[in-house]
Amino acid sequence: MSEPLSEIYDDHIMDHFESPYHKGHLASPTCSHSDRNPICGDQVTVELLVDEHDRVKEAYFDGKGCAISQSAASILCEAIEGKSIEELKDFQAQDMLDLLKVRLTASRQKCGLLSFKVLKTMLYSLDQLREPPSSG
Amino acid sequence: MSAQPSSPFDVEAVRRDFPILQQRLAGDMPLVYLDTAATSQKPRSVIAKVVECYEQYNSNVHRGIHQLGDRMTTELEEAREKVQRFIGANEVDEIVFTSGTTMSMNLVAHGWARKFLKPGDEILLNPMEHHANLVPWQLAASATGAELRYLPLTNDGRLDLSTLDELLTHRTKLVAVTAMSNVLGTINPIEILAQRAHDVGALICVDGAQSVPHAPTDVRSPNIDFLAFSGHKLYGPTGIGVLYARRELLEAMDPFLAGGHMIREVFLDSSTWADVPAKFEAGTCPFIEAVGLGAAIDYVNQIGLPNIMQQEHALSVKAHEQLAAVTGVSIYGPAVEHKGAILSFTVEGVHPHDLSDLLDRRGVAIRAGHHCTMPLHELLNLTATARASFAFYNTTAEVDALVEAVIAARKTFRLKP
Numbered sequence A: 001m002s003e004p005l006s007e008i009y010d011d012h013i014m015d016h017f018e019s020p021y022h023k024g025h026l027a028s029p030t031c032s033h034s035d036r037n038p039i040c041g042d043q044v045t046v047e048l049l050v051d052e053h054d055r056v057k058e059a060y061f062d063g064k065g066c067a068i069s070q071s072a073a074s075i076l077c078e079a080i081e082g083k084s085i086e087e088l089k090d091f092q093a094q095d096m097l098d099l100l101k102v103r104l105t106a107s108r109q110k111c112g113l114l115s116f117k118v119l120k121t122m123l124y125s126l127d128q129l130r131e132p133p134s135s136g
Numbered sequence B: 001m002s003a004q005p006s007s008p009f010d011v012e013a014v015r016r017d018f019p020i021l022q023q024r025l026a027g028d029m030p031l032v033y034l035d036t037a038a039t040s041q042k043p044r045s046v047i048a049k050v051v052e053c054y055e056q057y058n059s060n061v062h063r064g065i066h067q068l069g070d071r072m073t074t075e076l077e078e079a080r081e082k083v084q085r086f087i088g089a090n091e092v093d094e095i096v097f098t099s100g101t102t103m104s105m106n107l108v109a110h111g112w113a114r115k116f117l118k119p120g121d122e123i124l125l126n127p128m129e130h131h132a133n134l135v136p137w138q139l140a141a142s143a144t145g146a147e148l149r150y151l152p153l154t155n156d157g158r159l160d161l162s163t164l165d166e167l168l169t170h171r172t173k174l175v176a177v178t179a180m181s182n183v184l185g186t187i188n189p190i191e192i193l194a195q196r197a198h199d200v201g202a203l204i205c206v207d208g209a210q211s212v213p214h215a216p217t218d219v220r221s222p223n224i225d226f227l228a229f230s231g232h233k234l235y236g237p238t239g240i241g242v243l244y245a246r247r248e249l250l251e252a253m254d255p256f257l258a259g260g261h262m263i264r265e266v267f268l269d270s271s272t273w274a275d276v277p278a279k280f281e282a283g284t285c286p287f288i289e290a291v292g293l294g295a296a297i298d299y300v301n302q303i304g305l306p307n308i309m310q311q312e313h314a315l316s317v318k319a320h321e322q323l324a325a326v327t328g329v330s331i332y333g334p335a336v337e338h339k340g341a342i343l344s345f346t347v348e349g350v351h352p353h354d355l356s357d358l359l360d361r362r363g364v365a366i367r368a369g370h371h372c373t374m375p376l377h378e379l380l381n382l383t384a385t386a387r388a389s390f391a392f393y394n395t396t397a398e399v400d401a402l403v404e405a406v407i408a409a410r411k412t413f414r415l416k417p
């Protein structure tokens, strides 16, 4: 056990924590969803404005919690603007972790993936909204 | 081999008794273990005793008539006697082995509360309690129609006794209280509470999870009706704990878990119960863990609780002084003289999880979160705190390491010194 742990509070993470991208709320979001990490209380809301071509025009987040969960939400918002809903459906947890660029231990991955989880749940409910399951 | 601590207390000798403290963590960092309130480290004598059991006489207790079974049973019952002496119980039969504080509390909530509480009866709690001394009473109250009342806390995190007369009345049947808060560190006035509870005919159930390992306990003075504690916080194994209750109470209570060993006779449609404590020890008890707990008590006695208290208090005072001097640090709970060696704090601008992660990178292990006290954190208006807790095997250099790591964490977070 003599390998040092890799640094996770690097400039990339700390820059996003200090000056988050699109932290706040949209006037009239197309969709929004919140979740919290029950163990540590981290909380994140993500709001999307989706245009007529099914592309994310704007993404905002709000939340409270550790630097990893909050920076990740900021990084996520920056990364998904301009992407189509279809593209976002292919966006995987590993892609999110790659965006963070730091190696998270298992316990911190929950923080790093909270906003990703919020996004995925939101996309799922967006689908449900648009294609109500055929009855019968 | 155990240390023979000469007086004055020799922390370096004591540390050599704890194999885990010798290791190096990632990056060749020495381990600075400041999370004893979550679970304590184990001296070599405890580990050796457990290994001895497994290697030499492991066999089920109270069962086989053979040499191994005899030896194992004798060891188990000796451990029970060690617990009895350690907490000053009148009789060895008043010591019930459980899996830990949580199970002990549930045992009282089922065996006693569900049997004896009626609608209109009250249980007096307070918001600093660990979930283990809160949720079992919520369930018992909803099962019986009894009500929960809460003694408020003072601003500095002590029980506000000014409301005691109002809240502790003839309706109160039980006062459930921790002897030492696992977050605030508050040492509660068990003597006063026991007296006042008994004055109105109520019983007192004491959560000794944090107090028993760090301060002398005598269940006869003050007069304690129920006492629960865990082996793993008392330098012993996991999976073993204790419920002490006076014999009359144990005899009057219903069994909790049912099965083998807790019965006297079993018929197809009914059963009768074994004598206490067997009545509450259904199934195969964690007998090797119990023997390990006995070895842990021997170890504590050898070091001496007065030495333990003195060393831990000195570390706590130093940590309080030094951390309080760091910009942005808030420390929760009463003044250090009213506390056990537990220090919960926050650093403005650094979330407790980030803090504990950054400290861990320097080998400093603390705990971050709500520490199983959500109502207390709600009261403090926080979702989480960082907690450093000390044991007699910690050193003043480790306190310095904690403080330096907190200062460095602020720097990583680009906060002004």
Ligand SMILES: Cc1ncc(COP(=O)(O)O)c(C=O)c1O
Pocket: B037, B038, B099, B100, B101, B102, B103, B130, B132, B133, B178, B180, B181, B182, B207, B209, B210, B230, B232, B372
């Ligand atoms: C004050 C207090 N009560 C109860 C418990 C529960 O102990 P255990 O998890 O060993 O049952 C703890 C430990 O977490 C504690 O600190």
